[in-house]
Amino acid sequence: MLHGTSRRGISFGGGVKAGIMQPVDDRFISVQSLRNRLQTAVQTRNLLEEVLNVRVTERTVRRRLYEDGLKSYVPAKAPKLEVCHRVARLAFARQHRNWSEE
Structure with missing residues (x-):
């Protein structure tokens, strides 16, 4: 079998190598x-x-x-806490500051 031929959908190499990306392509990404x-x-x-x-x-x-330092993140699914939520949480924490495990 010749180099670069295939049989039954199985490639035996010889494919064209993709071109090397230029710096302008990297910047575009x-x-x-x-x-x-x-x-x-x-x-x-x-x-x-x-x-x-x-x-x-x-x-x-x-x-x-990744090479440029840009990593993937999963967006937050819960809504952000509003000021009233933070105030309520702080009030609860202050009220129960001295709770014990009992």
């Missing part, structure tokens, strides 16, 4: 991620392909973001 913090790696990849016509995997996007 970082800037897009900073502009839209909730944008996923897949969305960033699709935007990179649409705007700059550069094909990369979502793993490459994640790797570039």
Whole structure:
């Protein structure tokens, strides 16, 4: 079997290696991620392909973001505490300051 051929959907190598990303592509990924913090790696990849016509995997996007110090976070699911909640919690803590385990 020749190098680069396949049989029954199994690849035997010889594929074209993806091009090396340019620094402008790396900056594009970082800037897009900073502009839209909730944008996923897949969305960033699709935007990179649409705007700059550069094909990369979502793993490459994640790797570039990690190299730039941008880590992923899960957004908070609970609403933020309001001032009245903090005041009530502080009042409860002061009232029960000397509670024992009994």
